[in-house]
Amino acid sequence: MGRGYIVEECVEKYLTDLSAAAGSCETGLFIGQCSAQRDFVVLAVRTPHRETEGVTESQRKPSSPDSIDVEWVAEHARQVSRMLPGGVSVLGLFLVAPPEVSKEAQNTLKKLVFAVDKSISKSKLWDPSEDDVTERITLHICSKTRKAVCKTFDVKDPKCSAKPADWRYQSGISSSWPLITCNVQVDLQIPVTSENVDKSIKDGLRTWAKQIESALCLINGRAVTDDAELLSGPKKSTKASQQQTVRAQLLVSAEDADAGQMSSAVVQECSGSVRVSGAVHCRAYIHTNKPKTRHAAQALKRDVVNTVFSRIEMLLEDLLMNEGDLVSGQQDLPQRVFAPLSGSGMSVCDYIFPDENTADVAERFKEMLGCDLAEGDVDISMEAQTRCSVLGVEDGCSEETTPTMHTQPSSEVVPKKKTALQYAAGMAVAAAVALLATATSLLYLNE
Amino acid sequence: MVLTENSDFIFRLKGVLEFFCQLGGSNEAHGQSSISKAFQALRSRISSESLVFMVCNSPILLWPNKTFHSSLESVREETPCRDIQQHIELEDGANRKSSKRRDKKDAGPILVNLKLLMEVTESEHSGALSLCRVTNKQQFVMMPLCMDCVIDAGGHDMLGSVCSGLVEALRAQLSDMEQTVLRYRKDRTLPVPQPFHFSLPASERLLTVIYPAGVTDDQLLSVREELHRKHDLPSDRPYFRRANAFHFPGEAYKDGYLRNPHTHLSAPSIEDGKLFVVRGVYSYHHYMQDRVDDNGWGCAYRSLQTICSWFQQQGYTERSVPTHKQIQQALVDVGDKEPSFLGSRQWIGSIEVQAVLNQLLGVNSKILFVSRGSELGSKGRELATHFQTEGTPIMIGGGVLAHTILGVAWSETSGQIRFLILDPHYTGGEDLQTITDKGCSGFICTSFSFKDSDRVLT
Numbered sequence: 001m002g003r004g005y006i007v008e009e010c011v012e013k014y015l016t017d018l019s020a021a022a023g024s025c026e027t028g029l030f031i032g033q034c035s036a037q038r039d040f041v042v043l044a045v046r047t048p049h050r051e052t053e054g055v056t057e058s059q060r061k062p063s064s065p066d067s068i069d070v071e072w073v074a075e076h077a078r079q080v081s082r083m084l085p086g087g088v089s090v091l092g093l094f095l096v097a098p099p100e101v102s103k104e105a106q107n108t109l110k111k112l113v114f115a116v117d118k119s120i121s122k123s124k125l126w127d128p129s130e131d132d133v134t135e136r137i138t139l140h141i142c143s144k145t146r147k148a149v150c151k152t153f154d155v156k157d158p159k160c161s162a163k164p165a166d167w168r169y170q171s172g173i174s175s176s177w178p179l180i181t182c183n184v185q186v187d188l189q190i191p192v193t194s195e196n197v198d199k200s201i202k203d204g205l206r207t208w209a210k211q212i213e214s215a216l217c218l219i220n221g222r223a224v225t226d227d228a229e230l231l232s233g234p235k236k237s238t239k240a241s242q243q244q245t246v247r248a249q250l251l252v253s254a255e256d257a258d259a260g261q262m263s264s265a266v267v268q269e270c271s272g273s274v275r276v277s278g279a280v281h282c283r284a285y286i287h288t289n290k291p292k293t294r295h296a297a298q299a300l301k302r303d304v305v306n307t308v309f310s311r312i313e314m315l316l317e318d319l320l321m322n323e324g325d326l327v328s329g330q331q332d333l334p335q336r337v338f339a340p341l342s343g344s345g346m347s348v349c350d351y352i353f354p355d356e357n358t359a360d361v362a363e364r365f366k367e368m369l370g371c372d373l374a375e376g377d378v379d380i381s382m383e384a385q386t387r388c389s390v391l392g393v394e395d396g397c398s399e400e401t402t403p404t405m406h407t408q409p410s411s412e413v414v415p416k417k418k419t420a421l422q423y424a425a426g427m428a429v430a431a432a433v434a435l436l437a438t439a440t441s442l443l444y445l446n447e
Numbered sequence: 448m449v450l451t452e453n454s455d456f457i458f459r460l461k462g463v464l465e466f467f468c469q470l471g472g473s474n475e476a477h478g479q480s481s482i483s484k485a486f487q488a489l490r491s492r493i494s495s496e497s498l499v500f501m502v503c504n505s506p507i508l509l510w511p512n513k514t515f516h517s518s519l520e521s522v523r524e525e526t527p528c529r530d531i532q533q534h535i536e537l538e539d540g541a542n543r544k545s546s547k548r549r550d551k552k553d554a555g556p557i558l559v560n561l562k563l564l565m566e567v568t569e570s571e572h573s574g575a576l577s578l579c580r581v582t583n584k585q586q587f588v589m590m591p592l593c594m595d596c597v598i599d600a601g602g603h604d605m606l607g608s609v610c611s612g613l614v615e616a617l618r619a620q621l622s623d624m625e626q627t628v629l630r631y632r633k634d635r636t637l638p639v640p641q642p643f644h645f646s647l648p649a650s651e652r653l654l655t656v657i658y659p660a661g662v663t664d665d666q667l668l669s670v671r672e673e674l675h676r677k678h679d680l681p682s683d684r685p686y687f688r689r690a691n692a693f694h695f696p697g698e699a700y701k702d703g704y705l706r707n708p709h710t711h712l713s714a715p716s717i718e719d720g721k722l723f724v725v726r727g728v729y730s731y732h733h734y735m736q737d738r739v740d741d742n743g744w745g746c747a748y749r750s751l752q753t754i755c756s757w758f759q760q761q762g763y764t765e766r767s768v769p770t771h772k773q774i775q776q777a778l779v780d781v782g783d784k785e786p787s788f789l790g791s792r793q794w795i796g797s798i799e800v801q802a803v804l805n806q807l808l809g810v811n812s813k814i815l816f817v818s819r820g821s822e823l824g825s826k827g828r829e830l831a832t833h834f835q836t837e838g839t840p841i842m843i844g845g846g847v848l849a850h851t852i853l854g855v856a857w858s859e860t861s862g863q864i865r866f867l868i869l870d871p872h873y874t875g876g877e878d879l880q881t882i883t884d885k886g887c888s889g890f891i892c893t894s895f896s897f898k899d900s901d902r903v904l905t
Binding site: 182183184185186189191192193197212215216218221222223248249250251252253254255262263264265266267268269270271272273274275276277278279280308311312315326327328329330331332333335383384385386387 | 462463464465466467469497499501506508518562563564565566567568569570573574575576577578579580581582583584585586587588589590591635636637638639660661
């Protein structure tokens with residue numbers, strides 16, 4: 001008896017439609033939540049086709065498992081995992097392939113599972129814990145017979161063999177998953193010790209991540225204990241019941257094992273420093289199968305760490321693509337925005353740079369997660385758009401670091417790389433958003 | 448737990464604050480102002496709403512700067528601070544039992560431990576996340592500051608005032624640390640400031656002093672002289688050495704040795720009898736400790752270690768308690784023994800103990816010869832005077848056996864006497880109950896049956 005998977009019904013329809021249309025190989029990801037007993041698959045999403053110039057649609061689709069672009073699938077998984085709130089992750093992969101190549105399917109899936117896991121863990125600052133599930137689900141669907149074979153691989157063991165799994169469809173599995181949320185204030189001063197700024201930043205963030213990981217978490221004002229259950233009140237609350245929103249707080253202590261032994265301060269020669277400051281909005285979802293508060297706390301803490309690291313990674317990647325360098329002075333990190341995931345009670349997220357607009361984000365949700373969204377579905381209200389400015393650093397060499405509110409809205413920042421047309425569209429949207437915001441505030445005032 | 452109305456409380460707040468500052472350039476004054484600014488930043492952090500005190504082993508969390516917010520409905524600003532007690536869970540049954548016993552015996556202050564935390568979550572949105580890079584050559588200086596503040600309070604004192612007192616104490620401690628860091632800094636080497644609490648004879652309160660880590664007690668002589676003057680203390684007895692630091696009830700000693708096991712005994716009843724015991728703190732050294740199998744030959748070594756531990760913990764010496772090997776080496780060094788003695792399992796006697804004390808600690812001791820065990824009983828006055836004036840433990844050796852005398856219960860009128868002895872022949876674990884039950888620390892009558900007992904006095 002293998003691991004059990006409870007799968008959202010719409011995933012079945014998605015896979016059926018996909019295999020009907022597929023003339024050749026299709027790959028994609030399963031997204032959902034792990035728990036000690038079983039995993040919940042909420043969403044399946046196809047790997048987008050790589051846009052390469054001069055290649056026709058039919059050429060882009062891999063015709064056999066051999067021609068699948070493993071790197072591309074792994075990169076998609078990495079991008080997708082950035083868009084998932086805490087508690088939700090990439091659980092596995094599917095492969096739709098014609099019967100002629102079905103023999104290779106298991107090997108291909110195994111290869112993909114490991115590549116995806118490697119790619120995702122590269123962007124994780126936290127260490128997996130003992131009770132983290134390491135099995136990943138794979139589903140091989142024959143494009144002709146529609147027959148599906150469900151197996152799991154253990155990413156902890158590269159020599160593992162495929163194990164059978166129990167795959168069952170159910171509807172509305174995530175509709176009442178409680179939402180755990182908090183806003184976290186970040187203020188990190190990171191010394192840049194090596195030539196490699198990225199590495200210094202990553203090291204600095206890792207120390208901070210450890211502190212968050214060991215933070216005391218309060219859920220609804222109460223400290224999280226080992227085995228307390230998250231959902232109090234009558235058990236088996238009906239499915240129709242409304243989704244709960246749970247407020248969490250994190251309390252940190254700079255506990256240091258060597259603190260008692262040190263006799264003098266650590267001095268590091270450095271070429272400068274990087275300060276990351278501001279507030280981030282964090283979210284985690286947890287299944288309703290007797291969830292424990294500590295699991296909820298863990299999911300939220302991981303989201304805190306992920307959302308900060310993802311943004312810094314995105315900024316650095318953006319610079320790399322434009323062959324720029326991290327310049328002195330203050331710059332905005334992308335803002336986190338949310339969008340509802342249809343057919344579930346959850347929302348997914350994305351990050352919006354100052355020179356982007358909600359249409360760009362909606363497009364990305366479509367491409368990456370297959371979400372059909374109207375621009376209005378994108379919620380940009382969860383985080384402030386104005387940053388705190390760090391005074392006196394404009395010249396890049398002062399250590400005055402008193403933060404004050406900066407009044408300039410970031411939408412006024414001149415775009416870096418968009419075409420004029422996109423910019424105009426962006427401005428129109430921004431204006432519309434502003435109008436909407438005014439209208440809303442008027443409504444509130446009337447109340 | 449029943450408390451008397453006037454029982455006092457000590458609130459002790461501990462926690463680590465991360466200090467960092469950037470030192471650039473070679474300007475001395477600039478460096479100083481950078482350090483001061485960094486301390487100022489920490490002071491403003493502890494004045495912020497995110498400061499949280501957690502009462503250890505309880506569900507109570509307090510936000511002292513957030514118009515006194517608490518995690519429990521029933522715990523409010525005006526709550527008398529002794530009510531905190533009922534929320535604190537003792538770790539296990541045995542603990543509760545022993546603490547009850549202690550409460551009955553000496554109505555010392557009750558310790559409430561608190562931990563310093565910082566809340567990183569916030570209810571309101573503040574500025575968006577941004578990244579700011581500064582490029583200039585500099586030194587990044589980091590160290591953890593182990594904050595450790597104590598304040599005492601009466602049971603009726605309001606919790607709100609206790610908390611604001613602790614916030615004030617934190618601020619003051621940061622300022623003291625700043626002074627220490629600036630005073631002992633050598634260019635870019637910043638000493639880690641460490642707080643120590645001292646209990647002074649004439650005062651109920653604990654006095655907190657910040658010493659720079661890595662600077663020895665000897666180098667801090669002038670600082671201590673100043674403290675002695677300020678608090679009007681005699682200069683012939685150490686009060687402010689690190690070893691004199693107050694030991695909080697329930698706090699484990701890092702080395703694992705038991706301290707003063709005799710304090711858990713009750714005094715024997717002798718008509719007119721008075722108790723004269725060792726003054727201060729010693730650790731109990733006995734057979735089989737430190738992975739040394741000295742069962743059958745090491746009793747005088749252990750007795751000597753107990754005496755050395757007393758000198759160390761009273762702050763008379765910074766020398767750590769000597770090992771068997773160091774004791775043997777010292778005896779070879781003074782010419783008392785041949786080099787072949789090193790690493791042997793030969794037992795030693797009072798003469799050797801005296802020699803080692805002199806060699807390693809520079810302590811002069813006196814040997815009293817007693818021809819028969821019973822004769823020791825006649826030395827009551829002498830022993831009582833010793834404990835009154837010197838307060839040092841005494842070693843008693845007779846033939847191959849050695850014990851430590853920690854005190855006497857003696858009646859001046861009848862001459863009746865009981866000795867408080869500590870037995871180094873114990874081979875078990877560091878369990879107080881077992882030790883007391885086995886009589887390894889206990890009062891005995893004058894029934895020594897040694898031929899020639901001799902003792903080492905200081």
